[in-house]
Amino acid sequence: MSGVRVLVGTRKGAFILTSDEKRIDWQVEGPHFPGWEMYHLKGSPADPQRIYASQSSGWFGQVMQRSDDGGASWQPIGNDFAYVGDPGTHQWYDGTLRPWEFTRIWHLEPSPTDADTVYAGAQDAALFRSTDAGVTWHELAGLRAGALPAGWQPGAGGLCLHTIMLDAKDPQRMFVAISAAGTFRSDDAGQTWRPKNAGLLSDGIPNPDAEVGHCVHHIARHPSRPDVLFMQKHWDVMRSDDAGESWQEISGNLPTDFGFAIDVHAHEPETLYVVPITSDSHHFVMDGRLRVYRSRTGGNDWQALTEGLPQENCYVNVLRDAMSVDTLDSCGIYFGTSGGQVYCSADSGDSWTPIVRDLPPVLSVEVQTLP
Amino acid sequence: MIRVVLPAHLRALAHVDGDVVLEVPQPVTQATVLDALEDRYPMLGGTIRDRDTGRRRAFVRFFACEQDLSHDSPDEPLPPAVVSGAEPYLIVGAMAGG
Numbered sequence: 312m313s314g315v316r317v318l319v320g321t322r323k324g325a326f327i328l329t330s331d332e333k334r335i336d337w338q339v340e341g342p343h344f345p346g347w348e349m350y351h352l353k354g355s356p357a358d359p360q361r362i363y364a365s366q367s368s369g370w371f372g373q374v375m376q377r378s379d380d381g382g383a384s385w386q387p388i389g390n391d392f393a394y395v396g397d398p399g400t401h402q403w404y405d406g407t408l409r410p411w412e413f414t415r416i417w418h419l420e421p422s423p424t425d426a427d428t429v430y431a432g433a434q435d436a437a438l439f440r441s442t443d444a445g446v447t448w449h450e451l452a453g454l455r456a457g458a459l460p461a462g463w464q465p466g467a468g469g470l471c472l473h474t475i476m477l478d479a480k481d482p483q484r485m486f487v488a489i490s491a492a493g494t495f496r497s498d499d500a501g502q503t504w505r506p507k508n509a510g511l512l513s514d515g516i517p518n519p520d521a522e523v524g525h526c527v528h529h530i531a532r533h534p535s536r537p538d539v540l541f542m543q544k545h546w547d548v549m550r551s552d553d554a555g556e557s558w559q560e561i562s563g564n565l566p567t568d569f570g571f572a573i574d575v576h577a578h579e580p581e582t583l584y585v586v587p588i589t590s591d592s593h594h595f596v597m598d599g600r601l602r603v604y605r606s607r608t609g610g611n612d613w614q615a616l617t618e619g620l621p622q623e624n625c626y627v628n629v630l631r632d633a634m635s636v637d638t639l640d641s642c643g644i645y646f647g648t649s650g651g652q653v654y655c656s657a658d659s660g661d662s663w664t665p666i667v668r669d670l671p672p673v674l675s676v677e678v679q680t681l682p
Numbered sequence: 683m684i685r686v687v688l689p690a691h692l693r694a695l696a697h698v699d700g701d702v703v704l705e706v707p708q709p710v711t712q713a714t715v716l717d718a719l720e721d722r723y724p725m726l727g728g729t730i731r732d733r734d735t736g737r738r739r740a741f742v743r744f745f746a747c748e749q750d751l752s753h754d755s756p757d758e759p760l761p762p763a764v765v766s767g768a769e770p771y772l773i774v775g776a777m778a779g780g
Contacts, residue, residue, distance in 0.1 A: 346690075371739065387695060392735070
Protein backbone atom coordinates (compact mmCIF):
# COMPACT_ATOMS: atom_id res chain seq x y z
CA MET A 312 0.00 0.00 0.00
CA SER A 313 1.39 3.40 -0.93
CA GLY A 314 1.65 6.25 1.50
CA VAL A 315 3.41 9.44 2.40
CA ARG A 316 6.14 10.49 4.78
CA VAL A 317 6.18 14.18 5.68
CA LEU A 318 9.48 15.56 6.96
CA VAL A 319 8.96 18.62 9.13
CA GLY A 320 11.77 20.88 10.26
CA THR A 321 10.99 23.24 13.13
CA ARG A 322 12.74 25.75 15.35
CA LYS A 323 13.12 23.11 18.03
CA GLY A 324 13.50 19.76 16.32
CA ALA A 325 12.31 17.57 13.47
CA PHE A 326 9.15 15.53 13.16
CA ILE A 327 8.16 12.74 10.80
CA LEU A 328 4.49 12.34 9.92
CA THR A 329 3.35 9.23 8.09
CA SER A 330 0.07 8.04 6.61
CA ASP A 331 -1.33 5.74 3.99
CA GLU A 332 -2.65 7.02 0.68
CA LYS A 333 -5.90 8.15 2.28
CA ARG A 334 -3.99 10.72 4.36
CA ILE A 335 -6.58 10.68 7.13
CA ASP A 336 -4.87 8.82 9.97
CA TRP A 337 -1.39 10.00 10.83
CA GLN A 338 1.46 8.76 12.95
CA VAL A 339 3.57 11.54 14.41
CA GLU A 340 7.11 10.78 15.44
CA GLY A 341 9.53 13.15 17.11
CA PRO A 342 11.05 15.39 18.03
CA HIS A 343 14.27 14.28 16.46
CA PHE A 344 17.19 16.47 17.54
CA PRO A 345 15.07 18.28 20.16
CA GLY A 346 16.09 21.83 20.84
CA TRP A 347 17.95 22.28 17.55
CA GLU A 348 16.82 24.38 14.60
CA MET A 349 16.05 22.02 11.75
CA TYR A 350 16.11 24.23 8.69
CA HIS A 351 15.52 21.45 6.19
CA LEU A 352 15.16 17.70 5.78
CA LYS A 353 14.84 16.07 2.40
CA GLY A 354 14.73 12.51 1.13
CA SER A 355 16.63 11.17 -1.84
CA PRO A 356 14.50 10.51 -4.92
CA ALA A 357 16.94 7.74 -5.78
CA ASP A 358 16.54 6.02 -2.41
CA PRO A 359 13.60 7.17 -0.27
CA GLN A 360 15.12 5.62 2.83
CA ARG A 361 18.03 8.04 2.55
CA ILE A 362 17.21 11.36 4.22
CA TYR A 363 19.53 14.31 4.76
CA ALA A 364 18.94 16.89 7.49
CA SER A 365 20.39 20.27 8.39
CA GLN A 366 20.64 20.77 12.15
CA SER A 367 21.92 24.02 13.63
CA SER A 368 22.00 26.14 16.72
CA GLY A 369 23.19 29.57 17.69
CA TRP A 370 25.34 27.93 20.35
CA PHE A 371 26.88 24.99 18.57
CA GLY A 372 26.74 25.88 14.88
CA GLN A 373 26.02 23.58 11.99
CA VAL A 374 25.60 19.82 12.24
CA MET A 375 24.50 17.56 9.40
CA GLN A 376 22.62 14.30 9.78
CA ARG A 377 21.81 11.40 7.53
CA SER A 378 19.35 8.57 7.88
CA ASP A 379 19.55 5.40 5.80
CA ASP A 380 16.35 3.90 7.17
CA GLY A 381 13.68 6.48 6.52
CA GLY A 382 14.31 8.50 9.65
CA ALA A 383 14.26 5.66 12.18
CA SER A 384 17.90 6.30 13.04
CA TRP A 385 20.39 9.04 12.25
CA GLN A 386 24.12 9.52 12.13
CA PRO A 387 26.07 12.79 12.10
CA ILE A 388 27.89 13.40 8.84
CA GLY A 389 30.39 16.02 7.71
CA ASN A 390 29.85 19.61 8.73
CA ASP A 391 32.97 21.22 7.31
CA PHE A 392 31.74 23.80 4.81
CA ALA A 393 34.84 25.67 3.72
CA TYR A 394 34.65 28.37 1.10
CA VAL A 395 37.14 27.98 -1.71
CA GLY A 396 40.05 30.42 -1.50
CA ASP A 397 39.61 33.93 -0.17
CA PRO A 398 35.86 34.14 0.28
CA GLY A 399 35.84 37.90 -0.40
CA THR A 400 33.16 40.34 0.68
CA HIS A 401 29.52 41.12 0.09
CA GLN A 402 27.35 44.09 0.92
CA TRP A 403 26.07 44.32 4.47
CA TYR A 404 22.73 45.83 5.42
CA ASP A 405 24.26 49.28 5.79
CA GLY A 406 26.01 49.13 2.43
CA THR A 407 29.46 48.42 3.83
CA LEU A 408 31.43 45.40 2.74
CA ARG A 409 31.57 42.36 4.99
CA PRO A 410 33.58 39.14 4.66
CA TRP A 411 31.74 36.00 3.60
CA GLU A 412 31.10 33.94 6.73
CA PHE A 413 29.47 30.52 6.99
CA THR A 414 26.45 30.44 9.28
CA ARG A 415 24.21 27.52 8.35
CA ILE A 416 22.76 25.29 5.67
CA TRP A 417 19.30 26.43 4.61
CA HIS A 418 18.40 23.87 2.00
CA LEU A 419 19.39 20.35 0.96
CA GLU A 420 18.75 18.98 -2.51
CA PRO A 421 19.57 15.31 -3.02
CA SER A 422 20.44 14.23 -6.54
CA PRO A 423 17.50 12.77 -8.43
CA THR A 424 19.65 9.87 -9.61
CA ASP A 425 22.38 9.18 -7.02
CA ALA A 426 21.58 8.79 -3.32
CA ASP A 427 25.14 9.65 -2.32
CA THR A 428 25.15 13.00 -4.10
CA VAL A 429 23.50 15.93 -2.37
CA TYR A 430 23.70 19.70 -2.72
CA ALA A 431 23.53 22.19 0.14
CA GLY A 432 22.66 25.88 0.06
CA ALA A 433 24.52 27.96 2.62
CA GLN A 434 24.37 31.26 4.43
CA ASP A 435 26.47 33.27 3.55
CA ALA A 436 25.39 32.30 0.10
CA ALA A 437 27.28 29.46 -1.51
CA LEU A 438 26.51 26.10 -3.06
CA PHE A 439 28.16 22.96 -1.73
CA ARG A 440 28.08 19.41 -3.07
CA SER A 441 28.83 16.07 -1.50
CA THR A 442 29.30 12.91 -3.55
CA ASP A 443 30.00 10.63 -0.58
CA ALA A 444 26.66 10.77 1.21
CA GLY A 445 27.51 13.90 3.13
CA VAL A 446 30.86 12.89 4.59
CA THR A 447 32.72 15.68 2.78
CA TRP A 448 31.47 18.87 1.16
CA HIS A 449 33.02 20.95 -1.59
CA GLU A 450 31.97 24.38 -2.72
CA LEU A 451 30.96 24.93 -6.34
CA ALA A 452 32.84 28.18 -6.28
CA GLY A 453 31.96 29.21 -9.81
CA LEU A 454 28.70 30.58 -8.45
CA ARG A 455 30.37 33.25 -6.35
CA ALA A 456 33.11 33.79 -8.90
CA GLY A 457 30.95 34.55 -11.89
CA ALA A 458 27.51 35.59 -10.78
CA LEU A 459 28.18 39.23 -9.83
CA PRO A 460 28.42 38.75 -6.06
CA ALA A 461 29.33 42.40 -5.52
CA GLY A 462 25.63 43.13 -5.89
CA TRP A 463 24.50 40.54 -3.37
CA GLN A 464 23.29 41.60 0.03
CA PRO A 465 21.51 39.79 2.84
CA GLY A 466 17.76 39.76 3.14
CA ALA A 467 16.20 39.92 6.57
CA GLY A 468 16.98 36.24 7.11
CA GLY A 469 20.57 36.57 5.98
CA LEU A 470 22.44 36.12 2.70
CA CYS A 471 21.12 32.64 2.10
CA LEU A 472 21.06 30.24 -0.80
CA HIS A 473 17.66 28.70 -0.23
CA THR A 474 16.54 27.12 -3.50
CA ILE A 475 18.33 24.46 -5.55
CA MET A 476 16.70 22.85 -8.57
CA LEU A 477 18.21 19.86 -10.36
CA ASP A 478 17.00 18.20 -13.53
CA ALA A 479 17.06 14.40 -13.76
CA LYS A 480 16.95 14.56 -17.56
CA ASP A 481 19.65 17.19 -17.93
CA PRO A 482 22.32 16.99 -15.23
CA GLN A 483 24.11 19.98 -16.77
CA ARG A 484 21.22 22.34 -15.99
CA MET A 485 20.84 23.70 -12.45
CA PHE A 486 19.12 26.67 -10.85
CA VAL A 487 19.70 28.28 -7.48
CA ALA A 488 18.08 31.28 -5.79
CA ILE A 489 19.60 33.58 -3.20
CA SER A 490 18.15 36.27 -0.94
CA ALA A 491 18.88 38.98 -1.82
CA ALA A 492 20.69 38.32 -5.03
CA GLY A 493 18.28 36.56 -7.37
CA THR A 494 18.12 33.52 -9.59
CA PHE A 495 21.17 31.94 -11.17
CA ARG A 496 21.50 29.18 -13.77
CA SER A 497 24.29 26.82 -14.64
CA ASP A 498 24.41 24.90 -17.91
CA ASP A 499 27.58 22.99 -17.07
CA ALA A 500 26.68 21.06 -13.91
CA GLY A 501 27.48 23.93 -11.57
CA GLN A 502 30.88 24.99 -12.82
CA THR A 503 29.77 28.41 -14.11
CA TRP A 504 26.69 30.47 -13.41
CA ARG A 505 24.86 33.48 -14.79
CA PRO A 506 22.15 35.66 -13.26
CA LYS A 507 18.69 35.04 -14.69
CA ASN A 508 16.65 37.92 -13.38
CA ALA A 509 15.49 39.85 -16.47
CA GLY A 510 11.97 41.08 -15.86
CA LEU A 511 12.19 41.22 -12.07
CA LEU A 512 11.42 44.61 -10.53
CA SER A 513 12.28 45.28 -6.90
CA ASP A 514 11.63 48.58 -5.17
CA GLY A 515 14.06 47.86 -2.36
CA ILE A 516 17.22 48.19 -4.45
CA PRO A 517 18.66 51.32 -6.08
CA ASN A 518 18.07 50.05 -9.62
CA PRO A 519 14.74 48.21 -9.60
CA ASP A 520 15.61 46.09 -12.64
CA ALA A 521 19.24 45.42 -11.74
CA GLU A 522 20.84 42.23 -12.98
CA VAL A 523 21.32 41.04 -9.38
CA GLY A 524 20.12 42.09 -5.93
CA HIS A 525 16.53 40.81 -6.05
CA CYS A 526 15.03 39.11 -3.03
CA VAL A 527 13.76 35.91 -4.58
CA HIS A 528 11.92 33.93 -1.92
CA HIS A 529 11.34 30.63 -3.66
CA ILE A 530 11.08 28.97 -7.08
CA ALA A 531 9.12 25.89 -8.10
CA ARG A 532 8.44 24.01 -11.31
CA HIS A 533 6.81 20.89 -12.63
CA PRO A 534 9.28 18.11 -13.48
CA SER A 535 7.73 17.60 -16.91
CA ARG A 536 8.48 21.19 -17.93
CA PRO A 537 11.90 22.10 -16.60
CA ASP A 538 12.03 25.41 -18.46
CA VAL A 539 8.83 26.76 -16.89
CA LEU A 540 9.61 28.36 -13.54
CA PHE A 541 7.30 29.93 -10.97
CA MET A 542 8.70 32.37 -8.44
CA GLN A 543 7.47 33.94 -5.24
CA LYS A 544 9.55 37.06 -4.94
CA HIS A 545 9.67 39.36 -1.91
CA TRP A 546 6.80 41.13 -3.61
CA ASP A 547 5.37 39.72 -6.87
CA VAL A 548 4.61 36.25 -8.12
CA MET A 549 6.46 35.66 -11.38
CA ARG A 550 6.81 33.09 -14.13
CA SER A 551 9.38 32.28 -16.76
CA ASP A 552 8.71 30.13 -19.81
CA ASP A 553 12.28 30.20 -21.07
CA ALA A 554 14.39 28.78 -18.24
CA GLY A 555 14.80 32.12 -16.53
CA GLU A 556 15.80 34.20 -19.57
CA SER A 557 12.80 36.44 -18.91
CA TRP A 558 10.19 36.76 -16.20
CA GLN A 559 6.60 38.01 -16.26
CA GLU A 560 4.42 38.93 -13.32
CA ILE A 561 1.45 36.64 -12.66
CA SER A 562 0.23 38.11 -9.36
CA GLY A 563 -3.13 38.87 -10.98
CA ASN A 564 -5.97 39.02 -8.47
CA LEU A 565 -4.01 37.95 -5.38
CA PRO A 566 -4.97 40.06 -2.36
CA THR A 567 -1.25 40.66 -1.74
CA ASP A 568 1.64 39.34 -3.74
CA PHE A 569 4.07 39.21 -0.84
CA GLY A 570 4.82 35.71 0.37
CA PHE A 571 7.38 32.99 0.70
CA ALA A 572 6.07 29.58 -0.39
CA ILE A 573 5.10 28.51 -3.90
CA ASP A 574 4.57 25.06 -5.37
CA VAL A 575 3.15 23.26 -8.39
CA HIS A 576 0.54 20.49 -8.54
CA ALA A 577 2.09 17.09 -9.18
CA HIS A 578 -0.11 16.26 -12.18
CA GLU A 579 -1.23 19.66 -13.47
CA PRO A 580 1.76 21.74 -14.56
CA GLU A 581 -0.31 24.94 -14.77
CA THR A 582 -1.78 24.60 -11.27
CA LEU A 583 0.10 26.67 -8.68
CA TYR A 584 -0.20 27.32 -4.97
CA VAL A 585 0.90 30.31 -2.93
CA VAL A 586 0.12 31.58 0.56
CA PRO A 587 -0.15 35.38 0.41
CA ILE A 588 1.38 37.16 3.39
CA THR A 589 0.25 40.66 4.31
CA SER A 590 3.46 42.56 3.66
CA ASP A 591 7.20 42.67 4.23
CA SER A 592 6.60 44.34 7.58
CA HIS A 593 3.58 42.19 8.54
CA HIS A 594 4.72 38.61 8.23
CA PHE A 595 1.33 37.04 8.78
CA VAL A 596 -1.64 36.16 6.61
CA MET A 597 -4.11 38.92 5.72
CA ASP A 598 -7.15 39.80 7.77
CA GLY A 599 -6.61 36.99 10.27
CA ARG A 600 -7.58 34.42 7.59
CA LEU A 601 -5.34 31.57 6.50
CA ARG A 602 -5.90 31.20 2.77
CA VAL A 603 -3.99 29.20 0.20
CA TYR A 604 -4.42 30.60 -3.29
CA ARG A 605 -4.55 28.28 -6.26
CA SER A 606 -4.27 29.16 -9.92
CA ARG A 607 -5.25 26.56 -12.49
CA THR A 608 -4.15 28.83 -15.32
CA GLY A 609 -0.46 29.20 -14.59
CA GLY A 610 -1.02 32.41 -12.68
CA ASN A 611 -3.00 35.68 -12.85
CA ASP A 612 -6.33 34.05 -12.03
CA TRP A 613 -6.27 32.91 -8.41
CA GLN A 614 -8.86 31.22 -6.21
CA ALA A 615 -8.83 31.35 -2.41
CA LEU A 616 -8.87 27.93 -0.74
CA THR A 617 -10.28 28.15 2.77
CA GLU A 618 -12.19 24.96 3.64
CA GLY A 619 -10.73 23.60 6.85
CA LEU A 620 -8.40 26.56 7.39
CA PRO A 621 -8.93 29.10 10.19
CA GLN A 622 -10.77 32.17 8.92
CA GLU A 623 -10.55 34.39 11.95
CA ASN A 624 -7.91 35.43 14.46
CA CYS A 625 -5.14 33.67 12.56
CA TYR A 626 -1.78 35.45 12.24
CA VAL A 627 0.70 32.87 11.12
CA ASN A 628 3.37 32.89 8.44
CA VAL A 629 4.34 30.14 5.99
CA LEU A 630 8.03 30.09 5.13
CA ARG A 631 9.65 29.41 1.76
CA ASP A 632 10.47 25.73 2.27
CA ALA A 633 7.33 24.96 4.23
CA MET A 634 5.12 23.79 1.35
CA SER A 635 5.30 20.53 -0.56
CA VAL A 636 3.21 18.27 -2.80
CA ASP A 637 2.96 14.51 -3.00
CA THR A 638 2.55 12.53 -6.22
CA LEU A 639 -0.37 10.29 -5.31
CA ASP A 640 -3.19 10.12 -7.86
CA SER A 641 -5.17 12.65 -5.88
CA CYS A 642 -2.39 15.16 -5.36
CA GLY A 643 -1.74 16.10 -1.74
CA ILE A 644 -0.63 19.60 -0.75
CA TYR A 645 1.08 20.25 2.59
CA PHE A 646 2.25 23.33 4.41
CA GLY A 647 3.49 24.25 7.86
CA THR A 648 3.06 27.50 9.75
CA SER A 649 4.90 29.66 12.21
CA GLY A 650 2.21 28.62 14.68
CA GLY A 651 3.27 24.98 14.55
CA GLN A 652 0.43 23.63 12.44
CA VAL A 653 1.01 21.29 9.51
CA TYR A 654 -1.97 21.15 7.15
CA CYS A 655 -2.71 18.55 4.52
CA SER A 656 -5.09 18.64 1.61
CA ALA A 657 -5.59 15.26 -0.05
CA ASP A 658 -7.75 16.79 -2.80
CA SER A 659 -5.49 19.31 -4.50
CA GLY A 660 -6.36 22.07 -2.06
CA ASP A 661 -10.16 21.91 -2.05
CA SER A 662 -10.21 21.04 1.65
CA TRP A 663 -7.65 21.01 4.43
CA THR A 664 -7.13 19.27 7.73
CA PRO A 665 -4.38 19.79 10.28
CA ILE A 666 -2.09 16.82 10.77
CA VAL A 667 -0.64 18.44 13.89
CA ARG A 668 -1.49 21.73 15.55
CA ASP A 669 1.08 22.49 18.19
CA LEU A 670 4.59 21.90 16.94
CA PRO A 671 7.31 24.53 17.33
CA PRO A 672 7.37 27.10 14.49
CA VAL A 673 7.69 25.21 11.22
CA LEU A 674 10.68 25.98 9.00
CA SER A 675 10.31 23.34 6.31
CA VAL A 676 7.94 20.68 5.03
CA GLU A 677 8.94 18.03 2.51
CA VAL A 678 6.82 15.07 1.54
CA GLN A 679 7.96 11.72 0.22
CA THR A 680 5.51 9.57 -1.73
CA LEU A 681 6.25 5.98 -0.81
CA PRO A 682 5.47 2.90 -2.90
CA MET B 683 42.45 11.23 33.18
CA ILE B 684 40.52 14.37 32.37
CA ARG B 685 36.82 14.52 33.05
CA VAL B 686 34.84 16.64 30.61
CA VAL B 687 31.22 17.63 31.13
CA LEU B 688 29.37 18.40 27.91
CA PRO B 689 26.16 20.39 27.58
CA ALA B 690 23.07 18.27 26.98
CA HIS B 691 22.84 19.02 23.26
CA LEU B 692 26.40 17.88 22.66
CA ARG B 693 25.98 14.77 24.82
CA ALA B 694 23.04 13.83 22.61
CA LEU B 695 25.01 14.56 19.46
CA ALA B 696 27.95 12.44 20.63
CA HIS B 697 25.69 9.72 22.06
CA VAL B 698 27.29 9.85 25.50
CA ASP B 699 25.80 9.67 28.97
CA GLY B 700 27.45 11.46 31.85
CA ASP B 701 31.01 12.72 31.90
CA VAL B 702 33.51 12.02 29.14
CA VAL B 703 36.82 10.67 30.41
CA LEU B 704 39.84 11.40 28.24
CA GLU B 705 43.51 10.56 28.21
CA VAL B 706 45.24 13.83 27.37
CA PRO B 707 48.99 14.09 26.81
CA GLN B 708 51.00 16.68 28.70
CA PRO B 709 50.80 19.57 28.82
CA VAL B 710 47.09 19.51 29.59
CA THR B 711 45.58 22.69 28.23
CA GLN B 712 42.15 23.68 26.97
CA ALA B 713 43.42 23.18 23.44
CA THR B 714 44.78 19.68 24.07
CA VAL B 715 41.63 18.64 25.92
CA LEU B 716 39.43 19.85 23.06
CA ASP B 717 41.72 18.19 20.52
CA ALA B 718 41.38 14.89 22.38
CA LEU B 719 37.63 15.34 22.70
CA GLU B 720 37.19 15.96 18.97
CA ASP B 721 39.47 13.03 18.14
CA ARG B 722 37.26 10.73 20.20
CA TYR B 723 34.00 12.29 18.99
CA PRO B 724 34.50 13.70 15.48
CA MET B 725 30.88 14.80 15.31
CA LEU B 726 31.72 17.51 17.85
CA GLY B 727 34.07 19.16 15.38
CA GLY B 728 32.92 22.70 14.71
CA THR B 729 30.37 22.72 17.52
CA ILE B 730 32.67 24.03 20.28
CA ARG B 731 35.39 25.75 18.28
CA ASP B 732 34.93 27.51 14.97
CA ARG B 733 36.36 25.33 12.22
CA ASP B 734 38.01 28.21 10.40
CA THR B 735 39.55 30.12 13.27
CA GLY B 736 39.85 27.43 15.93
CA ARG B 737 38.40 29.91 18.41
CA ARG B 738 35.68 29.21 20.96
CA ARG B 739 32.21 29.71 19.51
CA ALA B 740 30.63 32.85 20.86
CA PHE B 741 27.96 31.17 22.99
CA VAL B 742 30.13 28.41 24.42
CA ARG B 743 31.91 28.86 27.75
CA PHE B 744 34.59 26.88 29.55
CA PHE B 745 34.51 26.54 33.35
CA ALA B 746 36.63 24.62 35.88
CA CYS B 747 37.21 24.86 39.62
CA GLU B 748 34.53 27.54 39.82
CA GLN B 749 36.52 29.71 37.44
CA ASP B 750 35.56 30.98 34.00
CA LEU B 751 38.39 29.96 31.69
CA SER B 752 36.63 31.10 28.53
CA HIS B 753 38.89 34.07 27.95
CA ASP B 754 42.12 32.38 28.96
CA SER B 755 44.65 31.37 26.35
CA PRO B 756 43.79 27.91 25.03
CA ASP B 757 47.44 26.99 25.52
CA GLU B 758 47.60 27.78 29.25
CA PRO B 759 47.89 24.72 31.50
CA LEU B 760 44.63 23.74 33.16
CA PRO B 761 44.38 23.78 36.99
CA PRO B 762 46.04 20.77 38.72
CA ALA B 763 42.66 19.61 40.03
CA VAL B 764 41.45 19.23 36.47
CA VAL B 765 44.63 17.52 35.36
CA SER B 766 44.35 15.04 38.24
CA GLY B 767 40.69 14.34 37.46
CA ALA B 768 39.51 15.65 40.81
CA GLU B 769 37.54 18.42 39.11
CA PRO B 770 35.82 18.30 35.73
CA TYR B 771 36.36 20.61 32.80
CA LEU B 772 32.95 22.01 31.92
CA ILE B 773 31.85 22.99 28.44
CA VAL B 774 28.75 25.11 28.83
CA GLY B 775 26.20 26.59 26.49
CA ALA B 776 25.99 30.22 27.52
CA MET B 777 22.77 31.44 29.04
CA ALA B 778 21.44 33.38 26.09
CA GLY B 779 17.72 32.78 26.02
CA GLY B 780 16.09 30.25 23.75
